Structure formats: structure tokens, C-alpha cells
Amino acid sequence: MSFDADRWLTESYEAIFDANAFYRQFEVLAAAYDSITCALHDERPRAKTLSFVVGADPGSVAHKYPNFRNLWLERGANALLREGVTHDGLHTSVGEMERTDYHRHLLRPLDIDHSIGLLCDQFEDGGFTMLSLSRSRNVGPYDDRDVQGLDRMRPHFRTLFRLHARAMEQARRVEKLEAMVSGAATPRFLLDSRLRVRFANPAAEALLEESDLICLGPDDLLSINNRLEAEQLTARLQAGGAFELMLSSSRNHRRAVLQLEPLQPHSIPGHRCADAGYLATLVPLPRQVSASADRLMALFGLTPREGELTQALAETLDLRSAAVGLGMRYETARSHLKHCFEKTATSSQVELVALVRDL
Numbered sequence: 001m002s003f004d005a006d007r008w009l010t011e012s013y014e015a016i017f018d019a020n021a022f023y024r025q026f027e028v029l030a031a032a033y034d035s036i037t038c039a040l041h042d043e044r045p046r047a048k049t050l051s052f053v054v055g056a057d058p059g060s061v062a063h064k065y066p067n068f069r070n071l072w073l074e075r076g077a078n079a080l081l082r083e084g085v086t087h088d089g090l091h092t093s094v095g096e097m098e099r100t101d102y103h104r105h106l107l108r109p110l111d112i113d114h115s116i117g118l119l120c121d122q123f124e125d126g127g128f129t130m131l132s133l134s135r136s137r138n139v140g141p142y143d144d145r146d147v148q149g150l151d152r153m154r155p156h157f158r159t160l161f162r163l164h165a166r167a168m169e170q171a172r173r174v175e176k177l178e179a180m181v182s183g184a185a186t187p188r189f190l191l192d193s194r195l196r197v198r199f200a201n202p203a204a205e206a207l208l209e210e211s212d213l214i215c216l217g218p219d220d221l222l223s224i225n226n227r228l229e230a231e232q233l234t235a236r237l238q239a240g241g242a243f244e245l246m247l248s249s250s251r252n253h254r255r256a257v258l259q260l261e262p263l264q265p266h267s268i269p270g271h272r273c274a275d276a277g278y279l280a281t282l283v284p285l286p287r288q289v290s291a292s293a294d295r296l297m298a299l300f301g302l303t304p305r306e307g308e309l310t311q312a313l314a315e316t317l318d319l320r321s322a323a324v325g326l327g328m329r330y331e332t333a334r335s336h337l338k339h340c341f342e343k344t345a346t347s348s349q350v351e352l353v354a355l356v357r358d359l
Helices: 005-014 019-032 058-064 077-083 094-099 101-105 144-182 202-210 227-239 293-300 304-316 319-325 330-344 349-358
Strands: 037-044 047-054 085-087 112-122 128-136 188-191 197-200 214-216 222-224 243-248 255-262 278-285
Touching: 005 019, 005 144, 019 037, 019 047, 019 144, 077 085, 077 112, 077 128, 085 144, 112 144, 128 144, 144 188, 144 197, 188 202, 197 202, 202 214, 222 227, 227 243, 227 255, 243 349, 293 304, 293 330, 304 319, 304 330, 304 349, 319 330, 330 349
Parallel strands: none
Antiparallel strands: 037 047, 037 128, 085 112, 112 128, 188 197, 188 278, 214 222, 243 255, 255 278
């Protein structure tokens, strides 16, 4: 069956966010061009790297040649940068590489002779990225039709490699987040934009099993049992940005603070992108409040009503409920709360409650 370049490009774009699937696409490309190797090179003035190679094991070559950096070195850099394609006679011959220090960069076991180099990208420092296909002597050189076929796809190669590099950067970022979340003693989750749990550390998994504050709904969606708190969560999500939400359990009177921090995705215009979502932390709060209104007044210079409000807020975790319990108008409670923030050097209800509970 003939090679369908358009279908290959479509499937390659779809495989950008999957490293293994992306690699397999270049196995297909190598097979279509009777190539024993297909490699992506990053040629920089001070460094040479091989991003991936199909058809050969770089590890085994590196074992034989400890200084192995590249599949082959080519002498046709000027032609490559001028025309975008270089092949066959423009590459350093096997004999010349064996006579020089270049042998360290040669995949000798493959007995490479005929190659195509495709310019994929150029950089301000003089470096460039190229894709190479290489055949053995037994297969024969590439002809003009092969070169022209690849050259027509060259603009797509540049886009593919740039998108794939960004996708891999995001994948590494997620791995770092998972490592950070996994090592935390506090319950932490990685959530997508729908609040579906993508990753949870052991403390978070234990909390989900108890399911008194939060639980997993259908499709692994994070769910809050208290209806009012669930509505508050929806409103805060729509408002955007990082936020904190008090959660309480009617079953065992346990309380906690849910903190959600948006994770910004890497922008890839025109293409679907891995969902960024949120980093969620659940901070348990002590069940007993030890500070009295008198102590708060003495420590921070609060007025009697400010002290009473702060104490009530630490007990109810809700300003409106604290105001009702004290027979205070909600607007008055908000004014007192602002003064409490100033006097205790806190900036949120969560900080103020935590300070009271620490006392």
C-alpha cells in the first residue's frame, strides 16, 4: 500500500500529546521510505543532541561509542540551510568518518551510506533542527521523487516538532506536580477543569474513602456533600482565580479549608491542549477553638464586638452565621471583620480563623 502523506500528517498531529504514539508515527515514516533509521537532530553551535531515533537503539550505540551525540555528521549544512534538503553525496562518507574523529558520531553497525536531511527549524544562535532518513548500502540512494515528497511535508515537520516540544514540556510539568503532590502530608489533588481527579496523594485518597467532607462522583468528579458549599464552589469557579472554601461535615463535625489554585496550560494556538485544571489542597482545621474573646482583645487590641465576632467566626466558619448568632447586621459584621484583619495582620477569613485556632 502506498504511503498516504496527508493521512500520516493528520495522525501525527493527533499524536502530539502522546510521546509513544508520536514515536510510532516516525516508525511508519521510516518504513514508507525504506529507511533503517529516522532521527531528529538538534544541531547547535555548542551542543548536538538526538531527540529521538527510530530503527536503532541509541543506548547500545552510546555504550560502544561513549561520546555518541548524533546519527551522522553532514557536510552539506550550507545546502541544507539554503534549500531545506540535503541528501546522499553531501554527507560525510563512511570512509572519511572512519579516518577522522567523526567515527564517534557514526552508527557503524548500521553501515549507513544514503541519507536525506530535512531542515525543520532555524534558530537565532545559528543552530537548526533537522530530520534525517538513512538507508543502508543494500537498499540504494534516495531519488528525486523521495526528496520532493519529503520537502512538501517540511513545513509540517517544523510545526509538529514545535508542538511536540511544548507538549513534552507540559508533560514534564505535570510529572513534577505529581511528585510534589505525592510527597505532601496534606491531602492534595490534581484536578482537570471539570474537577475530575487526575491524581491524588495517599492522604487525599484516605479522605475520599471517608467521604464526609468530599467524595468522588460519576466520572471521578470531585463532589462536595454539603449542598450550600457545593453551590459556593460553583460560584467561585465561575469567578475564576485562586480561592479558598470552608467545608464542614454534619456527620462528625469535622471542618477543613479547600484551596484551589488554577494551573495555567502552555498555549498551543489552533490545537487542542492538555487540560490544565487545578491544584487542590484540603487543610483540616482543629475541632476545638481555644481562644476566648477576652484573650483576642488583649493580644490584638480588638474591641469587645470584634473579639466576639472573631471567636464566633472561628466556631461557625461562616461570617453570616456568626453575625446572626451575635444579633449583628451582616454589613456591620463585614466592617468589624475588616478591622480584625488590620489589627491581626491577616488578609482573609481563613488566615484569621487559623490564627485563632493556633492560639
